[in-house]
Amino acid sequence: MLNLKKTIAILVAAISIVVAVYAAPVMAHGEKSQAAYLRMRTLLWYDVEVSTTKLMVNDELVMTGKFYWFYDWPANIAKPEVAFLNIGIPGPVFVRKASYINGVSGVNSTRFDIGSTYEFKVVLKARRAARIHMHALMNVKKAGPLIGPGRWVEVTGDMADFSNEVTTLTGETIDLETYGLQNSIRWHVFWGVVAAAWLLYWLFQGPILIPRYKKVKLLGENADDMITSTQRTIGLVLLIGTVVVVTWSYYDTQAKYPITIPLQSGRTNIPPLPDTTLGVRAEVVDARYRVSGRALEFSVNVTNNTNSPIRLGEFTSANIRWMNPDVSTAEPADSHDPVATNGLKYEGGIVYPGETKLLKVTCTDAAWETHRLAKVVYDPDSRFGGLLFFFDNENKRSIVAIGGPLVPVFI
């Protein structure tokens, strides 16, 4: 069996080298398994940044960004009545020092308004050396994790150097890594020893199974006579002893920790950010996905109610960005950041103040396939969604959500 494992390990290693050479860049946290319509029409993240991507144990990292709760929420996904701003990391590589949604502390779960935008900030402290793909993430009750953009982050150093100190309201400074552990283990060992003594006492009554079985059957209804009065006395001592120790430990602990509170289970309410459209309206007239060209093509009626002329600079959906470099540029932050730097083209040009204009937009990139977004046409709810970013002359953004039915073009 062991040799077999070794053989398999060698085979796996050999194949993996081949794969490592040829493998195309892909995301790294399982978000691709989520249905495309779910990724496009639930939580739309943007402006996500991390303060650093290389840090030492005990260093801090700040992740910031914004998210928009899509107005056309899929019917079979639970609405964000209860949600929790989280972070997608493989176990506590970081500890969370603080998290904020619109400046409000995110220690509690909260509810969100569909159709609204919020900004977030998460402060993390590195705990363990690892190279990980870290995601912004929102857990929505009954809908599960909604995964935001990810970044590769590398932590170096020694976990042994990590400490996580806080000062309690009773004035004690403690390290959460080890706090209370000795006490817990002491109690478990104490009761474990008592339990072992009790079990061993009976096991050392000689062979116990067959002889006692025989005796029980032979004695019939008098089988209780097998229990001696000494054993019953032992039972009484054990009973009283256990109750006494438990009672004593309870009152002793009360004396040691006179101030305690129950677990906190409150919920907060956080008002959304002001409207991000700044008076720009956009409505999809017609949308098609060209399978062979890996392109989303849609016509959108745009009304500019602002005081400046605007141009379309970006379309984003499911953490993928299609940029129109004539208006706005962006580069992938790392190998796993899907940015189509030249992926957006549109006909219609500038939309002037007060004007309503039909724009014909094309978003092209292999990401439609590699990130399984093209699968939307095979979903049970094949509508799409995303955010359009319009820019005025001073680079001020109007961010407008669009969406609607999507018709595939196969030929």
Add this chain to the structure above:
Amino acid sequence: MGEPTEITDVDVSKGLVGAKRIAIIFFVVLATMVAWRVYQQVFAWEKGLDSFEAEFDVYWMNLLYTQWILEFTAAAVVWGYLIKTRDKDVFNITPQEELQRHFTLIAWLFAYVWIVYWAASFFAEQDASWHQVTVRDTDFTPSHIVLFYGVMPCYILAGVGSFLYARTRLPQFAKRLSIPFVIAVLGPFMILPNVGLNEWGHTFWFMEELFAAPIHWGFVVLGWTALALGGLFLQIIPRMVQLTQLEEELTEDMND
């Protein structure tokens, strides 16, 4: 029924447990489980977080397929061997032989429960430590591949093996079917198909990993069936009493 063959002079009461075979079972199972666990330690976080990565196929799906091939082969060989080499004169074995075979059955049961421990306790709780910490994106996660498709088939192999051993080599089990034995083997076996309910439910209601969720209770109820091993031992013990009876002893019926 023919007469049992004559009693031999060998003292059958010595070496019944078979310390060597128990040690072999213990260490082979231990080594296999540790190998799985080490494999997870090395490759789960590195290669097992995204089922759409090519490397996931290499390290995890290939492990799954390898397990399946090995398990089906092992089951065919072991179960086939037990049936093929069945004792065709099982009702005429000597008491000494029967006593020894009972201890061989118990050795089979030892293998069974030793693997049950790894599946139901160790790797089952490990599954919590994975799913409560990561985003579930496939039914074949690094913890599931080992737990459901690796360790569980192993105990099924041993459980059914022990049942077949008794059925083919021990008179009282050959004569009639032991209901508690059937329950104690079939119940835990059904935990594997119950994965279907689990995964179906997870695609429906439970997007988060709440371990105490009702969707998991199929495993719980099937786990209870392991208690039927108690009934099995209550069938074995009276037979042991008869097989170890002394002449001057009371000869009352020890059965329930």
Add this chain to the structure above:
Amino acid sequence: MGVVRSAITTAEQQHRVYKAFDWIVIPIVVLVIIGAFHIHFMLTAGDWDFWIDWKDRRWWVTITPITLIFFPAALHYLFWQHFRLPFGATLCCAGLLAGEWVSRVVNFVGWAYYPLNMVVPAEIIPMALVLDSVLLISRSFLVTGVIGSMIWGLIFYPANWAIIAPYHVPVEYNGNMMSIADLMGYSYVRTGTPEYIRIIEEGTLRTFGESVVPVSAFFAGFISVFAYFIWVGIGKALAKTIWVKKL
């Protein structure tokens, strides 16, 4: 088949067989209990047992004793009825704790890297000792079920207070008051286990001057009484020595 003939002739041989039987069967019993009881417990009350920030005054206190008494009751039947051995509950609970400790250390700490103090299992030995000793003293399932199970439920929380109290000391954190347990749950990120998933401290708590624990513990004891009898019955059913010709 005729009368079964004996395989041995001397008392010494008989003793040796009996000893051999104990040597191998007792480990089997221990292993199967750890496995079966652990999967039962982790899937009925596991979340409360895994994490320090689930150990609340209402659900943890209510659920744990109730679901924990199933196997002890079944094994009380098996071991007392057939062997007059009063250790079924302690065997179950000690076995469960052994399985839990191995998994917490090797998996929750060794694989998922949570600090051990966050994943210490609940202390369940005292309850088991009480249940066993009441059975031994009373020699009666009825008395054990009514009195033993009630104490079983009642002492769960006090027996654990010595372990969890330190984690209920308040902390001010980012403008909020939290217990240390809450803070640990917040600090040590669990991607798949968000804050809201905790089933804790529900209800308006308008009873007995907000003393939630005694009510929860008393209720747990009350249900444990019924659960004990049901599970003595299930233990009896699964210990039946039924033979059939055909299935």
